Amino acid sequence: MSICLYILGIAIILAVLWDGFETMVLPRRVTRRFRFARFFYRTTWRTWNFLLWAIPSAKRREGYRAFFGPLSLLLLLSTWAAGLVAGFSLLYLASERGLAATQAGITDLEEALYLSGTTFFTLGLGDVAPVGGIARTLTVIQAGMGFGFLAVLIGHLPSLNQSFANREVTISLLDARAGSPPTAFAILNRHSHSYGVEALRQLLYDWERWSAELLESHLSFPVLAYYRSQHDSQSWLSALTAVLDVCALIIVGLEGACKHQAQLTFAMARHAVVDLAYVFKAIPRAPVRDRLSADELLHLRTTLAAGKVILHDGDEANQRLRELRSMYEPCVYALSLYLHLKLPPWVPEEDMSDNWRTSAWDQVPGLKGKGPLETGREHF
Secondary structure, rough: HHHHHHHHHHHHHHHHHHHHHHHHHHOOOOOOEEEEEEHHHHHHHHHHHHHHHOOOOHHHHHHHHHHHHHHHHHHHHHHHHHHHHHHHHHHHHOOOEEEEEOOOOOOOHHHHHHHHHHHHHOOOOOOEEEHHHHHHHHHHHHHHHHHHHHHHHHHHHHHHHHHHHHHHHHHOOHHHHHOOOOOHHHHHHHOOOOHHHHHHHHHHHHHHHHHHHHHHHHHOOOOHHOOOOOOOOOHHHHHHHHHHHHHHHHHHHHHOOOHHHHHHHHHHHHHHHHHHHHOOOOOOOOOOOOOOOOHHHHHHHHHHHOOOOOOOHHHHHHHHHHHHHHHOOHHHHHHHHHHHOOOOOOOOOOOOOOOOHHOOOHHHOOOOOHHHHHHHHHHO
């Protein structure tokens, strides 16, 4: 019986330490079939969304989804800590006469769990003490392991916050350049001025680097994918999809545009969505509704042409555009279903307004339209 407890306790401890190392420390994707952290997130995310369907308001549901990322990380850390406490408690139980309690009436299991918990969090109360060389050695090992384990995990939290902040800064900068939500039409239309081609090339270059940073940070810390943006009309997935859309249009044919940079950005952005879809086991599938129908494509070309942005037309261009879309749309659609994030349209709807043009004061009766942000709508 003692040997079985030793084996089970050591197995639990090693499993927790290895899972924590792969999740928080190892800077690369883990392809092993089963991982506790992946199982934890898939289970809790589905449970969280199942519970949210009891809320009738879609806006409130989206607001509560924003809580999942930070809360799930804290819950995962607590689960790891509980696993280490349980594993060492089994080792204490396996030690012959390994515990001595100053209070009568405490069972061996309660004593082991209590000693393990107080040792892991380095409380040192002393009302349950280890007896014998093995138990005392385990106490020293657990105290050092608990201190080091928590220090390493907590030390990585600033890296998570910094990666999230870097991601959101670039998304916020896209608001005035692409709209809210971002669309391919808005990006091309707002870069139709005299220096638009150079500005568009710089934008695509920045998003090539942003896509690479997104890939590295979200493969190392997949929990970041659950972190929501500040505004409901913004998300890392909608921004990435809009950039892929505009790259596809430029590659197919946009007169005077930066085709080479668009190809580089498209390759990097597609690499990111494909790898992230694989990480979250989001099986690529064609969208239920075509994001860009033939009529919408014709309207897109006509409207952009009125602003001196000429897109190549014809069956060959349309076929090439369909091929490029098929390279990324199934992946972004699968990610949108899994993460409950909306994909952007190709052309903004008439009632859409950029986030920088609106304010929380617009929701106050009697104040809508009277703030300084309302001025200049027709000039942008």
